[in-house]
Amino acid sequence: QVQLAESGGGLVQAGGSLRLSCTAVGRTVSTYTLGWFRQAPGKEREFVAAILRGTTTRVANSVKGRFTLSKDTAKNTVYLQMNSLQPDDTGVYYCAGGNLILSEMMQQRGYTTWGQGTQVTVST
Helix, strand or coil: CCEEEEECCEEEECCCCEEEEEEEECCCHHHCEEEEEEECCCCCCEEEEEEECCCEEEECCCCCCCEEEEEEHHHCEEEEEECCCCHHHCEEEEEEEECCCHHHCCCHHHCCEECCCEEEEEEC
16 A cells, blocks of 8 residues: 655745655655645645656646756655745645556546645745
8 A cells, every 4th residue: 555745844935945755655656656736725726746657747837947846766755846935835735646647647536645735834
């Protein structure tokens, strides 16, 4: 059974940075698709970024140029580096995993394993 654990959320001022981590247990990240989604208060959960088998990445237009993905194979962890954070980036960030192909990466329905979420709050 695959388990995902997120960490790295917190409170940051606008313009600041945070790095979120997603560590997988039970599955090697290089054989898996890992995605990041977020949910702001009163809004639906939305796609942020995803990495396919540790190589191909996709990033939502709303965060392109500010958020990047990377991986540490030795730690079986994927990172979401978030720079130039804005108040609109506030929300609970979830790591999700699944056996998805490239065309499915940005859609929630294909992800079968979800982490517990980590809160990101960006103040003005």
